[in-house]
Amino acid sequence: MTGLNVQLPGLTLKNPVMPASGCFGFGQEYSQFYDLNELGAITVKAVTVEPRRGNPTPRVAETDGGMLNAIGLQNPGLNHIMNHELPWLEAYDIPVIVNVAGNTIEDYMAVTKRVSQAKNVSAVELNISCPNVKIGGIQFGSDPNIAAELTRKVVAVSKVPVYVKLSPNVADIVSMAKAVEAAGADGLSMINTLVGMKIDVKTGKPVIANKTGGLSGPAIKPVAIRMIYQVSQAVSIPIIGMGGIQTADDILEFLMAGASAVAVGTANFIDPYACPKLIKSLTQRMEELNICDVTDIIGRSWKTCNSIPS
């Protein structure tokens, strides 16, 4: 029997696969395709105190092996999520992680305080790394002191474990990770998207209305693997890894780099059945490779070859 269970702070996962925040709405769309109970967990879209309309369109552009997006944290706001989205998810027996965003530290505290009291929320994920909003995203995630202050204050008001979603758009990801760990974060999510741009050669203008967007998809996977490899050796809190996962081998690579679970983003857009297919093929692939339990291989890459690339 292949062991897929993973135990993380606040999260008892029957398998290590969950959709990534922002790529799965609040679950309703994909529930038309399969039973969400098949998922290890669900990470819902970023929630802010007030509803947000997001950025103008076009909001997406395709790149080689990747996708740029600048949605801009569009969401119906805290009240709507408390009254409609979270109750709807109560029908499912899977851990719910709520991604939390805001313009100010107080915003993050307010959202966390309320969502963490909802009976079916198992953890919150602090979005300090959205590259597509003017305030409230990446600037919280690019200064270790501010990230630590935010983490400390949110942890103090949260009833559930707090994961911090790190940005890859920093010079030193390890010091960011250490700062939020020291501030009391229970876990990390990494990575968010890389800031990118695409120009239409017919017009000379950026394709995305916001000009820049966040790059996701297979193109960013090596960056995610490298950062998880570095961070997982430097901190003792677990990591939910994400960035371009398309196959079971990708999942194994993330786990071996040091992630304890993974989140799937862009792949859901390409195939609505991406997550259940990955869970199934992960079992097959583990059997082929004689991996009995996913927890056996977490960090295998550095446990067997002990060096941190600089």
Added chain:
Amino acid sequence: MIVEDMSIIEQSLRAPGIYEMTLYGESVNMMTTPGQFLHIKVEEGISPLLRRPISICDVNLEKKELSIIYRVEGKGTTLLSRKKPGDVVNVLGPLGKGFPIRDEEKGKTALLIGGGVGIPPLYYLAKKLVEAGIKVETVLGFRTAHDIFLEEEFALLGNLHISTEDGSKGTKGFVTTILEQSSFRYDTFYSCGPLPMLRAVEAATVTPGYVSLEERMGCGVGACLACVCATVHAKEGSKDYRKVCSDGPVFRAGEVVL
């Protein structure tokens, strides 16, 4: 909606850069509403990475076949145009809410206004309207006479008026030139085409109508919020937005900001 590997039955060039493809598959059974679209994965693997939204032009429920007419614009549609009968493409669909056809319209007249690759979904609509006992009057706009497609097919279903920008066929100008010059009597209008055309159509029409929008999409099912548009009443901070992929692509004229 389902995901299915559909077989290509036929592929042909209809006009410069405009291809028609016939596909076979079980999901055709679900395609009874005109105006819906498919999300097509042109190639396996990551190049191109995303699906391509393409509207359904015609459906043959008995033969489980559908046709799409698309313009070659980038990598995905170029690769699609090179596919041969017998090849397979992965299709997610049918997606979106299509054009509503109301029973009480029987015996009345519908005005269809299309431009460019906005024309194909109007063809299945025209067939369905005629089936429902609704008269169809169609206005189609092209750049030049060379770019015209579906002319004979539409002409079989009702009066057809064509405009070309250079005047090489039909009325010189745009579809709105025809709308301004003629006095159509119609009860409902249905329109699909580029945004400037839809704006002009909304301005030139008064009766109830429907417009079908095009937008860059991520997921196609309403989860990623890439393809949103604002309702005319939307204010910052409100929830008054719509998703083109799942709330649309068809909206009541005047409902969303074009």
